[in-house]
Amino acid sequence: MLDPALIYSDALVSAQTGSGKTVAFGLAMAPTLLEESEVFGRAATPDAVIIAPTRELALQVKRELEWLYEETGAVIASCVGGMDIRTERRTLERGAHIVVGTPGRLCDHIRRNALDISALKVVVLDEADEMLDLGFREDLEFILEEAPVERRTLMFSATVPAAIAKLAKQYQRDAIRIKTESERKQHVDIEYRALMVAGSDREHAIFNVLRYYEAPTAIVFCSTRAAVNHLTARFNNRNVAVVALSGELSQTERNHALQAMRDGRARVCIATDVAARGIDLPGLDLVIHADLPTNSETLLHRSGRTGRAGRKGISTLIVPTSQRRKAERLLGGAGITAVWAHPPSADEVLRRDDERLLADPILQEETREEEQALIQTLVETHGADKLAAAFIRLYRTKHSAPEELIEVSLGYPDRKARAEGEGAARRAPRESFGPSVWFSVSVGRKQNAEPRWLIPMLCRNGNLSKAEIGAIRMQADETFVEIAADHVDTFMQALGKNMTLERGITVRQLEGPPDLTRRSEPKPYRKKFDDRPSDDRPRGEYRGREEGRDERPSRGYRDDQGSAKPRKRASHADGPARDDAAAAKPFRKKEKPGKRERDTRR
Incomplete structure (x- = not known):
């Protein structure tokens, strides 16, 4: 961008995320804005407008330009949705050299005559491809048509699809196409890992990944606002310093969340794609895709939050077993080769904690003179072993315990071989475990018992390992x-006399293997009407309620001579029976008053 041939030309630039596009267009437009001077004059109508797709990116660009143009005395204003429009209008009335904003808010100010762009010298479109994806085409066209014809138009984007090329051809004049060499090697500083998990273990796998890497700053991407809120609540319960970033938050809340990440009060940001577009968090070493992105470009943009400006980073995809093919399509479309693996297990996380403890710089510090007396007293009172054990416990209490995960296969086994293997596993007896004793634990499916939390409970309380x-x-x-x-x-000695684990769960030793074929005894048959009088008559015959009354079947019948007789209809208890033939009348629906007269008039 420092090439003298670009000083007065339009440019269409594509470069990978995190390669310094903000500084690039800041330097590129400086000769046009300052001309031969080294400082700006009095601020009036703006000389440059920079358009960004999201509020966070616009405010981030404003901060970068304030640093870049600090010595020139430039007045830089922002116009973004979610902020007080009256304050922005007063700022514009006082004058600004450079205005940074989002498309919708800039259009509002232009239509209300609060923003005069008649004297613009430069228009910059940052993340132009994303603005088109978000539906800002009409707003962009409106701003570009309102701007003077004699201006420079700089378009910066991570990719240049056909829609961007068409927009550039329409609104740029002989633009110079600039494509960085590093774009051909997408994100060489990012290590991609695809972690296969069971569908029910997604949240546990995310937590274990965060615990394993312990990155100073990490971002977790979700597909919906509801998923962001859910994960934020779950991680808050596990003592993780986390903030949320989604479209439903006000601009002030979003600014506070990003500031908490920048000053170290929060370590994990859980965000949606749109909210985190283009943001730059310092020291962001880890990106986790809690939900798989919708396309390969989104995967690259998400992952581009790390591995910026030569730093190394890790991008981790949490892939449920049912979505492996989708993950492979996304990685293939982005030209990325990922390492397929299992998420860190609980044992691996604990081993990593021990490694960090041994490498802690505090252990390398020299003992200070004022500490010598207390150290001597502690060693004499408790001994070195107890002091070391206390130090380990204090270190581990700062972290939540990792989660046990269900093991899943990484490959695609042949269906026939898999079926045969599963059948053989069902038929073959368990011989490799050796002599054993069976115990009964007082929780089951009705109490939502699951092996993944029952096994750690048995190990903790029974002094066992998983192999036993x-x-x-x-x-x-x-x-x-x-x-x-x-x-x-x-095991029994560790449980004690009460044979109790936790939460009131008890254990009982069995005399032999459990009888899994035993079923509960069937319940005795109970008549529906126990108070109905019974006699020895055949089933289907009817006993009259009144003594001395003739019995009747449910339908018409024939007498002894074979002649048909009409069925007797049962009457109320205090009324006589009547003959159906005499009582039968054609059914007629009860008419509303006046209906017959209306029908006659018709």
Whole structure:
């Protein structure tokens, strides 16, 4: 952008996210705005308008330009949705050299004659492809048509699809096409990892990834605002310093969230695609795709929040087993080769914690003189082992415990081989576990018991490891667990006399393997009408309610001579029976008053 041939030319620039486009167009428009001077004169109507797709990106561009033009005395104003429009209008009335804003708010000010762009020298479209994707074409065309014909138009974008090329051809004059070399190698500083998880383990996998890397700043992308709110609440409950960033928040709330990330009060930002478009967070080393993006371009833009300006970063896709093919299509469309793996397990997270503890710089610091007396007292009172154990416990209490995850396969097994393998697994007895003893745990499916939290509970309270727990058979109200025979005594001793785990859950030893074929006894048959008098008559015959009254079947019948007789209709208890033939009358619906007269008039 410093090439003298570009000083008075339009430009269409494509470069990867995080390569410094903001500084590039700030430098490119400086000769046009300052001309031969080194400082700006009195601020009046703006000389340059910079259009950005989102509020956060517009405010970020404003901060960068304030730093870049600090020595020139430039007055830079912002016009973004969500802020007080009256304050913006007063700022514009006082005058500004450069105006940065979003398309909708800039159009509002122009239509209300609060923003005069008749003297513009430069128009910059930042993230032009995203503005078209968000439906700002009409607003962009309105601003460009209102601007003077004799102006410079600079378009900066991560990609240049056909719609951007058409817009450039319509509103630019002999634009110079600039395509950076690094764009051909998309995000070489980003390591892509695709982590396969069970559908129910998505949140647990995200939490383990955050715990494993412990990045100073991380961002988690969700597809909807509801997903953002849900994950924010869940991580707040796990003592994670987290903020939300979505379209339903006011501009003030969004600014506070970003400021919390910048000054270190929050470590994780959970955001939607639109809200996080173009934002630059310092030290962002980790991007997690909680929901897979809709297309490959969105994947690149999300991941581009890390790996900026030569820094290394990690982009992690959480891929449920049912969405593996979609993830492969997204990665293939973006030209990315990702490492397929499992999410960090609980054991891996704990081992990583131990490594960080051993590498903590506090252990390398020299002992200060004022600390010597207290150190000597602690060593003499408690000993070195107890002090080290206390230090480890204090270090670990700062972090929440990682989650146990369900293991899933990374490959695509052949259907026939998989079916045969599963059938053999069902038929083959469990021989490799060795001698064992069965126990009954007092929770089952009705109490929402699951192996992923039952196994850690047994290990914690029973002094066991996962290798010493065999088969688990879940029933309605209890769960049968197989424990290695060599560790039964240790297990029972750890549980104590009450044989209790946690939350009132008790354990009982069985005399042998559980009988999983046993079913509950069927309930005895109970008549629906127990108070109805019974006799020895065949089923289907009717006993009259009144003594001495003739019995009748439910329909017409024939007498002893075979002649047909009409059915007797049952009367009320205090009334006589009547003959159906005499009582039968044609049914006629009750008419409303006046209906017959209306029908006659018709």
